[in-house]
Amino acid sequence: MGSSEEEAAAAEEEIMRCPGCVQERRKARRGGRIPYVEFFFVAVTTLASSLPITCLFPFLYFM
Structure with missing residues (x-):
């Protein structure tokens, strides 16, 4: 069970470092x-x- 939670956390971290996601967060923060x-x-x-x-x-x- 621990490995699936670790995989989900790793996938979420990978999404957070995605260049497109970073740019979208900048645009949202800029307003x-x-x-x-x-x-x-x-x-x-x-x-x-x-x-x-x-x-x-x-x-x-x-x-």
Whole structure:
């Protein structure tokens, strides 16, 4: 009997760590507000990934 309870607890813990379930809990906790922190991270990442080509572009003519 103990093993079935352990299996159920392990299955419940696995569901709690599911990425989709984690995201749904975040959305419920946020309460419909706009996720500015996540938008900021995306904006910084986009800016950082475009900087190398922006720095090389003026010198591309001489290459």
